[in-house]
Amino acid sequence: MSDKLLEVDKLQKFFITSQGTVRAVDEVSFSIVGGETLGLVGESGSGKSTVAYTVVGLHSPTSGRILFEGKDISKSVFKRPKELKKSIQIVFQDPGTSLNSRRTIQQILELPLKVHRLGDSHDRKERVVELLERVELPSDYMYKSPHSLGGGERQMVAIARALATNPQLIILDEPTSALDVSIQAKIINMLIKFQKEMNLSYLFITHDLSLMRNVATRVAIMYLGKICEVAETSEFFASPLHPYTKMLLSSIPVVSEEEEAMKPAKITSEGEIPSPVNVPPGCGFHTRCTVVQGAICSQEIPGMVEVEPGHLVRCHLYPHPYDSDKTGKE
Amino acid sequence: MTETLLSIENLHVGFKIYEGRLSVLNGVQMTVRTGERVGLVGEAGCGKTTSMKCVLKILPSPPGEITAGRILFHGKDILTMGTREMQHIRGSGISMIFQDPTAALNPVFTIGDQLTSVIKYGSRESLSKKEIYIRAVGALREVQLPDPERIFNNYPVQLSGGMRQRVSVAMALATEPELLIADEPTTSLDVTIQDQVLRLLNGLVEQHETSVIFITHSLGVVREMADWVYVMYAGNIIEGARKEELFTNPLHPYTHGLMNALPKLTGGGIAEGIPGRIPEYIDPPTGCRFHPRCPRAMEGCSKSLPPITHTSDDHDVACFLYGGESSE
Amino acid sequence: MVQNALLERRLESLKKNWYKFSKNPVSVVGLFFVLAVSFVAIFAPYISPYPMHAGRYVNFTEASQGPSLKHLCGTDVFGRDILSRIFFGFRYSLMMGAVVLSLVVIPGVVLGLIAGYYRGTWIDTVIMRVTDVFLAVPPLILALAICSVLTPSVFHAMMAVSLMWWPWYTRLVYGLSSSLRNEFFVQAAEVTGASRSHILFREILPNCVSSIFTKMSLDMGWVILIGSALSFVGLGAQPPTPDLGTMVADGAKYLPDQWWIAIFPALAIMITVLGFNLIGDGFRDLFALEDV
Numbered sequence: 011m012s013d014k015l016l017e018v019d020k021l022q023k024f025f026i027t028s029q030g031t032v033r034a035v036d037e038v039s040f041s042i043v044g045g046e047t048l049g050l051v052g053e054s055g056s057g058k059s060t061v062a063y064t065v066v067g068l069h070s071p072t073s074g075r076i077l078f079e080g081k082d083i084s085k086s087v088f089k090r091p092k093e094l095k096k097s098i099q100i101v102f103q104d105p106g107t108s109l110n111s112r113r114t115i116q117q118i119l120e121l122p123l124k125v126h127r128l129g130d131s132h133d134r135k136e137r138v139v140e141l142l143e144r145v146e147l148p149s150d151y152m153y154k155s156p157h158s159l160g161g162g163e164r165q166m167v168a169i170a171r172a173l174a175t176n177p178q179l180i181i182l183d184e185p186t187s188a189l190d191v192s193i194q195a196k197i198i199n200m201l202i203k204f205q206k207e208m209n210l211s212y213l214f215i216t217h218d219l220s221l222m223r224n225v226a227t228r229v230a231i232m233y234l235g236k237i238c239e240v241a242e243t244s245e246f247f248a249s250p251l252h253p254y255t256k257m258l259l260s261s262i263p264v265v266s267e268e269e270e271a272m273k274p275a276k277i278t279s280e281g282e283i284p285s286p287v288n289v290p291p292g293c294g295f296h297t298r299c300t301v302v303q304g305a306i307c308s309q310e311i312p313g314m315v316e317v318e319p320g321h322l323v324r325c326h327l328y329p330h331p332y333d334s335d336k337t338g339k340e
Numbered sequence: 341m342t343e344t345l346l347s348i349e350n351l352h353v354g355f356k357i358y359e360g361r362l363s364v365l366n367g368v369q370m371t372v373r374t375g376e377r378v379g380l381v382g383e384a385g386c387g388k389t390t391s392m393k394c395v396l397k398i399l400p401s402p403p404g405e406i407t408a409g410r411i412l413f414h415g416k417d418i419l420t421m422g423t424r425e426m427q428h429i430r431g432s433g434i435s436m437i438f439q440d441p442t443a444a445l446n447p448v449f450t451i452g453d454q455l456t457s458v459i460k461y462g463s464r465e466s467l468s469k470k471e472i473y474i475r476a477v478g479a480l481r482e483v484q485l486p487d488p489e490r491i492f493n494n495y496p497v498q499l500s501g502g503m504r505q506r507v508s509v510a511m512a513l514a515t516e517p518e519l520l521i522a523d524e525p526t527t528s529l530d531v532t533i534q535d536q537v538l539r540l541l542n543g544l545v546e547q548h549e550t551s552v553i554f555i556t557h558s559l560g561v562v563r564e565m566a567d568w569v570y571v572m573y574a575g576n577i578i579e580g581a582r583k584e585e586l587f588t589n590p591l592h593p594y595t596h597g598l599m600n601a602l603p604k605l606t607g608g609g610i611a612e613g614i615p616g617r618i619p620e621y622i623d624p625p626t627g628c629r630f631h632p633r634c635p636r637a638m639e640g641c642s643k644s645l646p647p648i649t650h651t652s653d654d655h656d657v658a659c660f661l662y663g664g665e666s667s668e
Numbered sequence: 669m670v671q672n673a674l675l676e677r678r679l680e681s682l683k684k685n686w687y688k689f690s691k692n693p694v695s696v697v698g699l700f701f702v703l704a705v706s707f708v709a710i711f712a713p714y715i716s717p718y719p720m721h722a723g724r725y726v727n728f729t730e731a732s733q734g735p736s737l738k739h740l741c742g743t744d745v746f747g748r749d750i751l752s753r754i755f756f757g758f759r760y761s762l763m764m765g766a767v768v769l770s771l772v773v774i775p776g777v778v779l780g781l782i783a784g785y786y787r788g789t790w791i792d793t794v795i796m797r798v799t800d801v802f803l804a805v806p807p808l809i810l811a812l813a814i815c816s817v818l819t820p821s822v823f824h825a826m827m828a829v830s831l832m833w834w835p836w837y838t839r840l841v842y843g844l845s846s847s848l849r850n851e852f853f854v855q856a857a858e859v860t861g862a863s864r865s866h867i868l869f870r871e872i873l874p875n876c877v878s879s880i881f882t883k884m885s886l887d888m889g890w891v892i893l894i895g896s897a898l899s900f901v902g903l904g905a906q907p908p909t910p911d912l913g914t915m916v917a918d919g920a921k922y923l924p925d926q927w928w929i930a931i932f933p934a935l936a937i938m939i940t941v942l943g944f945n946l947i948g949d950g951f952r953d954l955f956a957l958e959d960v
Contacts, residue, residue: 219605
């Protein structure tokens with residue numbers, strides 16, 4: 011019975027550019043409770059990274075609210091209270107540029123400790139050693155510079171940095187996309203371990219659905235700034251509903267026959283992903299959808315409907331919510 | 341009756357840096373037959389791209405140098421060829437697609453300019469301007485780009501990532517090469533677009549009867565794209581097998597580890613990755629380079645490099661577990 | 669024990685830096701020139717054959733003599749040994765470069781960092797428009813104007829050159845700062861709650877150092893040249909100060925017969941400027957990061 015740690019309510023983030031208004035995030039709502047991992051999946055232009063950066067404060071919302079532990083934090087990181095910056099942290103996707111190559115690992119890991127005045131210089135050094143040990147890196151790495159480390163090791167330092175202030179929520183923006191499979195396995199298992207030990211919540215962003223299957227408690231799919239489907243992981247993979255979800259799932263290259271069997275009937279992906287500057291009217295996916303329901307799809311934006319408890323879809327194929335009166339009676 | 345188109349034999353490549361000499365390729369062995377799709381799988385830094393750069397002789401040299409081995413194309417050793425001969429081979433003999441289409445296309449020239457110069461310099465015969473234009477637009481149409489005449493006049497920046505990669509494919513196939521080397525061509529693309537580009541590539545390769553070497557770090561992708569798969573680790577080819585055979589019966593402990601570490605759509609968590617890390621090429625392990633991380637390492641593994649054993653017609657593996665006496 | 673480990677690391681790092689720098693043999697030559705010129709400038713009073721010739725000195729019996737064993741670069745019309753005057757002349761040239769750059773680099777860089785970080789806001793507009801104004805004025809003309817209004821002297825020449833030199837650093841760092849500002853590591857620092865001054869000076873600035881140092885070494889050459897030009901037209905060092913530019917100016921009248929009076933000082937300027945220019949390349953390699 012955990013309270014909602016993070017609640018995002020009708021969040022919108024638009025960017026004004028010379029080509030027009032980019033509707034990067036367009037009325038996105040979701041919540042995360044303590045100890046769970048919400049997977050946010052999408053391709054280019056879906057807005058998943060923008061959601062992440064807005065939650066963490068690198069963008070300030072155009073409209074909508076972000077609540078953390080009940081308090082409204084919908085502002086840029088510079089306007090947020092310092093305490094908050096201990097509680098919400100982020101791991102970026104590119105290990106090459108998320109650590110400053112002109113600083114040593116020690117300096118990088120000490121920064122959050124210095125900013126929040128956690129201990130004196132001796133304490134800080136001890137904590138750095140402790141953090142390196144947690145991510146299974148040798149402690150003499152602290153004298154090295156990021157560019158002498160491999161991509162996987164850099165990402166482990168980035169994770170150590172995120173853990174330095176004992177946060178409650180960590181945003182992970184494609185943390186392993188640039189890494190090899192064996193390193194990815196190591197890092198993911200480490201993240202899961204930390205989550206159990208520290209009761210962390212993760213907002214895990216990725217395009218890799220196979221990874222999501224093994225990491226997330228709940229999965230949300232985004233397309234062109236909107237969430238099109240949300241469900242608990244096992245339910246999601248057992249019965250995906252949205253046509254885009256099915257297209258995504260059927261495009262994944264897998265390695266075994268059992269996995270092939272899991273994929274929905276092949277929906278061949280056609281067409282390019284529209285640019286978020288030019289979002290198609292009505293349902294954003296209708297230009298590529300194979301089961302368009304007629305004029306309604308290009309005219310009306312479908313609402314988010316709870317088709318099964320905990321399973322929501324935004325699609326004209328599913329206009330009616332499940333009948334809560336009926337459950338339990340049959 | 342297919343013949344051997346390309347054969348890499350015992351290729352050794354080193355790089356000279358401040359700390360000393362990196363021994364990157366340690367005796368790479370590979371063959372590609374005509375009309376065959378060969379997958380080359382391995383993690384970052386294992387030497388896949390370096391090997392292919394040697395095939396096209398575009399290895400930056402210094403600091404890289406080929407210290408031993410032969411690369412036979414139609415039976416002739418590329419490494420001993422002169423510049424002129426090599427120029428004939430690049431383009432109409434062997435062609436390449438790179439990972440990042442944005443980097444591979446020159447931003448200040450139109451697609452048309454770049455495509456026509458590829459056709460002009462890469463073709464076996466000399467063609468008139470009109471013929472080149474027709475071929476160029478035809479190539480763009482073949483990669484299913486909508487409105488090819490308009491794209492001909494566009495600049496790369498006006499196209500999306502997927503479209504740019506299709507242009508790269510068009511450029512690579514426009515010269516009708518016998519062998520196409522595709523270096524992680526879909527790694528930077530979205531999943532649904534990747535699916536489209538892979539299907540396109542498969543279709544074209546079949547149509548033109550081109551051989552392909554498809555480099556990737558993704559086992560899933562290689563399963564869709566290859567007939568025969570080589571697995572590479574730290575500068576050596578450690579396993580090679582017919583695709584179905586490899587996925588149902590992986591032999592080398594590294595291949596096992598790799599397949600285990602993949603997150604599966606069926607769930608069940610991710611197995612522990614392979615312990616340890618990729619060796620430093622400045623001081624690589626002696627003998628089999630995987631032995632420090634291998635759960636089944638034996639005494640002889642550190643003494644000499646395991647030779648390639650043919651466990652069956654469809655399966656080769658370089659591991660003492662399956663043959664090859666390790667010298668005492 | 670810990671001290672030893674630290675020392676070892678520093679030594680190793682020094683050796684590696686030398687390796688990177690010396691990959692460019694030309695830079696090593698440049699370094700040699702610069703060190704030689706600096707050495708001579710510092711120890712001029714002790715190693716010049718005729719140190720008193722650098723000041724007021726007249727000896728018409730020795731005047732206008734060509735290069736000989738007694739006077740390796742000959743003597744000028746006042747009988748002063750040119751080689752000694754060149755040695756002392758190096759002092760003024762180097763001092764000009766050092767003073768101007770030390771006055772100019774810090775304000776220029778700081779303004780550039782701030783303007784780049786706040787790109788798109790009024791802070792950026794104000795700083796960069798002011799910079800544009802200064803850049804619009806031709807440097808030598810401004811220097812000439814200032815020096816003619818005030819009494820000509822080395823000091824005023826340095827002030828004048830400084831006044832129109834700082835915008836170049838602002839512009840250089842502005843470009844770097846505004847692109848680095850969007851890098852993930854800067855955003856990570858922002859998310860952590862680091863102060864803006866930390867972000868500017870500890871995250872962004874270290875990534876600009878390579879370009880700044882390269883520019884500084886090339887600038888040394890330019891500043892010395894401009895200083896010499898000012899002296900050449902009489903607005904910089906005044907006689908009898910042994911300034912290289914003045915020496916060339918005075919000696920120009922006697923070309924081509926007494927060629928040594930102008931040519932040797934000119935060669936001295938050339939070696940100094942060349943040395944600094946060649947070092948610039950080496951700096952770039954020195955600061956480059958090797959990839960794994």
